[in-house]
Amino acid sequence: MRSLPPSLGHHRLSADLGQAPLCASRRLPVVMAAAKEEVPSPAASPAASPAQNGPAKQLQRIASIPVVTRTDGSDYLEIRNLRDALTPQDSPFVATNNAGAGFVGDTDLVRISIMNYDSQESSGSHRDHGAQTGAVLYDPAKNQAIPLPNFALRSGPRKTIYHNPKDVTAAIVTCGGLCPGLNDVVQNIVYTLDDYGVPEDQIFGIRYGLRGFLDRHAKPVQLSRQTVDGIQLKGGTVLGTSRGNAKIPAIVERLRLWGINQLYVIGGNGGNAAAHSIAKECREQGVLCNVVGVPKSIDNDIQLIDRCFGFDTAVEEAQRSLISARVEARSSGGISVVKLMGRQSGFIAMNASMASGVVDVCLIPEIRFDLEKLCDFVQAIMARKDYCVVCVAEGAGQDIMDSSGPKGTDASGNPILQDIGVFLRDVFKKRFKGVDVKYIDPSYMIRSIPTITTDRIYCKVLGQGAVHGAFAGYTDFTVGLVNTHYVFLPTTTIIQFPRTVDPRGRQWNRLKTAINQPDM
Numbered sequence: 001m002r003s004l005p006p007s008l009g010h011h012r013l014s015a016d017l018g019q020a021p022l023c024a025s026r027r028l029p030v031v032m033a034a035a036k037e038e039v040p041s042p043a044a045s046p047a048a049s050p051a052q053n054g055p056a057k058q059l060q061r062i063a064s065i066p067v068v069t070r071t072d073g074s075d076y077l078e079i080r081n082l083r084d085a086l087t088p089q090d091s092p093f094v095a096t097n098n099a100g101a102g103f104v105g106d107t108d109l110v111r112i113s114i115m116n117y118d119s120q121e122s123s124g125s126h127r128d129h130g131a132q133t134g135a136v137l138y139d140p141a142k143n144q145a146i147p148l149p150n151f152a153l154r155s156g157p158r159k160t161i162y163h164n165p166k167d168v169t170a171a172i173v174t175c176g177g178l179c180p181g182l183n184d185v186v187q188n189i190v191y192t193l194d195d196y197g198v199p200e201d202q203i204f205g206i207r208y209g210l211r212g213f214l215d216r217h218a219k220p221v222q223l224s225r226q227t228v229d230g231i232q233l234k235g236g237t238v239l240g241t242s243r244g245n246a247k248i249p250a251i252v253e254r255l256r257l258w259g260i261n262q263l264y265v266i267g268g269n270g271g272n273a274a275a276h277s278i279a280k281e282c283r284e285q286g287v288l289c290n291v292v293g294v295p296k297s298i299d300n301d302i303q304l305i306d307r308c309f310g311f312d313t314a315v316e317e318a319q320r321s322l323i324s325a326r327v328e329a330r331s332s333g334g335i336s337v338v339k340l341m342g343r344q345s346g347f348i349a350m351n352a353s354m355a356s357g358v359v360d361v362c363l364i365p366e367i368r369f370d371l372e373k374l375c376d377f378v379q380a381i382m383a384r385k386d387y388c389v390v391c392v393a394e395g396a397g398q399d400i401m402d403s404s405g406p407k408g409t410d411a412s413g414n415p416i417l418q419d420i421g422v423f424l425r426d427v428f429k430k431r432f433k434g435v436d437v438k439y440i441d442p443s444y445m446i447r448s449i450p451t452i453t454t455d456r457i458y459c460k461v462l463g464q465g466a467v468h469g470a471f472a473g474y475t476d477f478t479v480g481l482v483n484t485h486y487v488f489l490p491t492t493t494i495i496q497f498p499r500t501v502d503p504r505g506r507q508w509n510r511l512k513t514a515i516n517q518p519d520m
């Protein structure tokens with residue numbers, strides 16, 4: 001077994017992970033058709049160079065997930081071309097691991113059709129602007145249509161794997177804001193790496209997001225079946241997270257120094273953009289590392305993915321706040337304002353409003369409103385039923401508070417928003433004299449909880465898929481649920497711009513009809 005790079009050491013997540021009971025390590029057999037080659041340990045030679053990846057090179061495929069677009073309208077042709085492109089030439093390994101539902105071929109495709117976008121019910125950013133050329137994403141901000149692959153590769157284990165598991169050094173990093181399910185994904189990546197037979201002293205967690213690659217005081221921690229046992233029951237991320245510090249060349253230098261040849265980046269639009277840049281830099285610097293994204297966004301603002309992990313949990317928890325808000329408002333004959341997360345996408349507010357059935361007014365960033373018209377509508381509701389529940393996404397109404405717009409950006413370049421919740425509370429207090437106005441902001445409480453069952457299962461499959469894709473030799477890809485199928489997608493297809501609620505789409509209009517909300 002190779003020795004650990006000295007810079008990693010034998011750190012453990014002791015404080016955060018508690019004393020996990022030891023359990024038997026389960027390894028699924030991997031049949032080697034060729035002799036194992038030893039990768040020189042960076043410990044042996046601290047001044048590592050790209051050549052140190054040499055012996056692994058013959059064993060490793062660094063292939064991009066192909067973007068499959070329609071050619072002459074014949075699916076057959078596309079599939080045949082894809083098979084030609086992907087026939088493995090010289091892999092010495094055949095995986096016999098039976099994790100998951102059996103082997104999936106590199107030619108197993110899932111159609112990405114306009115129908116997908118209907119099923120996402122946010123078709124505004126996914127309109128078909130060219131039936132002849134297949135699906136496109138429509139970027140309203142740039143008034144631009146971006147062509148999409150028509151198919152995605154189905155996620156899952158492949159029979160041919162391109163890493164000797166004994167030679168894999170894997171690292172997992174969580175980036176950006178918290179989201180329920182981060183620990184579940186970390187756990188399932190570790191479990192699956194272990195299933196393939198990656199030695200546990202070659203699996204690492206990077207502390208506090210991308211910063212952990214650069215900060216000497218935040219050393220990576222070793223992860224194993226034992227150390228991740230039970231972490232799915234906790235909120236947050238046991239690895240820690242952060243924003244900023246996307247110093248890509250320096251990060252790639254670390255990957256090379258530490259001999260990391262599989263990197264798992266769990267992040268949102270920013271984290272996946274970082275993963276893409278890391279993969280690109282690896283290619284340019286000749287560093288052999290499969291870079292895999294697992295899309296995470298409590299705001300559910302990632303293109304193409306049916307829903308992000310943690311979103312169901314967030315909606316479920318947000319409902320509780322809305323229901324409490326109703327109890328308050330109803331008991332005093334007052335107005336309750338609940339602010340939910342959603343920087344530029346109002347999915348949580350929209351879905352929680354729809355699901356709870358207690359919201360009278362729902363305000364989201366995608367739809368501008370006039371303050372006077374809003375107050376008139378609230379007044380009408382008060383006249384009709386004597387109380388009112390307003391659900392507002394944090395990114396809504398930024399233009400009505402201060403015309404100078406957002407107050408700068410955070411370390412990752414995300415806009416710092418003005419507080420629409422406090423603003424509305426004060427406006428309602430002034431306008432409705434003598435009426436009890438309550439303001440509830442459950443934002444951070446919602447995103448810090450552990451997952452509910454649907455997300456827990458989802459995270460398991462995503463974690464497994466991420467590892468299967470890396471072992472299949474792919475890089476610069478992300479895993480996700482698309483049109484109810486688990487797929488591998490080129491990372492570039494999901495990071496173009498954030499997904500938003502379609503004001504003309506079915507879901508928003510269904511909510512508007514349900515609560516009788518006029519255009520304001």
Ligand SMILES: Nc1ncnc2c1ncn2[C@@H]1O[C@H](COP(=O)(O)OP(=O)(O)OP(=O)(O)O)[C@@H](O)[C@H]1O
Nearest residue numbers: 175176177243244246267268269270271273274412
């Ligand atoms: N365009 C980009 N290129 C490279 N790195 C980026 C880019 N955008 C963001 N990053 C880096 O990716 C990491 C995560 O970004 P960010 O803080 O925006 O969170 P996120 O992954 O988008 O999740 P969230 O949905 O919580 O915002 C940060 O460390 C940030 O510096």
Ligand SMILES: O=P(O)(O)OC[C@H]1O[C@](O)(CO)[C@@H](O)[C@@H]1O
Nearest residue numbers: 176177178298299341342343410
């Ligand atoms: O305060 P933080 O940690 O930067 O995160 C807040 C932001 O993160 C998000 O939850 C996205 O992850 C946004 O909804 C919110 O604006």
Ligand SMILES: [Mg+2]
Nearest residue numbers: 268269270414
């Ligand atoms: Mg972001």
